[in-house]
Amino acid sequence: MATTTFSIVTPEALRFEGQAELVIVPGSEGELGALPRHAALVTTLKPGIVRANTVGGDGKTVERREFAIGPGFAQVLPESVTVLVDAAWEKSEVDVEATRAELRALRERPSSSEAEAEVLRITEHVLQAKIRVAGGHE
Incomplete structure (x- = not known):
C-alpha cells in the first residue's frame, strides 16, 4: 500500500504526523485530494475540515481522521502533505x-x-x- 507522510502544523505544535493513503484539504478554490506521488503544489486553505485515511504502524490498518482547521496553506509533494494552519482540532477535542x-x-x-x-x-x-x-x- 502506497502512503504519503501527512502532517498538520500550527504555530503552537505539530498537531499530527503519520502515514496516509489519501489526504483531502479545503483549498481556497475547492477541495483538493492528494494521493502518494501527487504532483508538487502549494495552495491556500480556507477554514474547514481536513480528512485523511491514515495508516497504522502495521502498514495495514486504515483509520479515517478528521480535523477542523483555520486558514493556512498546504504543501503537497510526491512523498508528503504538510498542512500549515493557525489552529487545528481533532474530533475528540x-x-x-x-x-x-x-x-x-x-x-x-x-x-x-x-x-x-x-x-x-x-x-x-x-x-x-x-x-x-x-x-x-x-
Missing part, C-alpha cells in the same frame, strides 16, 4: 456545546470596520468547521 455558545456570541458581536468584519467572518467559519468535525452539523 471539540466541545460542541461550548463551540456553539462561542459561535452565538460571535454572531451577536458588532464589527466596527471592514477588516474586523472579515476577521469575524473567518472566525465564524472556523467555529462552524469545529462543530461539523465533531458531528454537530452546523
Whole structure:
C-alpha cells in the first residue's frame, strides 16, 4: 500500500504526523485530494475540515481522521502533505456545546470596520468547521 507522510502544523505544535493513503484539504478554490506521488503544489486553505485515511504502524490498518482547521496553506509533494494552519482540532477535542455558545456570541458581536468584519467572518467559519468535525452539523 502506497502512503504519503501527512502532517498538520500550527504555530503552537505539530498537531499530527503519520502515514496516509489519501489526504483531502479545503483549498481556497475547492477541495483538493492528494494521493502518494501527487504532483508538487502549494495552495491556500480556507477554514474547514481536513480528512485523511491514515495508516497504522502495521502498514495495514486504515483509520479515517478528521480535523477542523483555520486558514493556512498546504504543501503537497510526491512523498508528503504538510498542512500549515493557525489552529487545528481533532474530533475528540471539540466541545460542541461550548463551540456553539462561542459561535452565538460571535454572531451577536458588532464589527466596527471592514477588516474586523472579515476577521469575524473567518472566525465564524472556523467555529462552524469545529462543530461539523465533531458531528454537530452546523
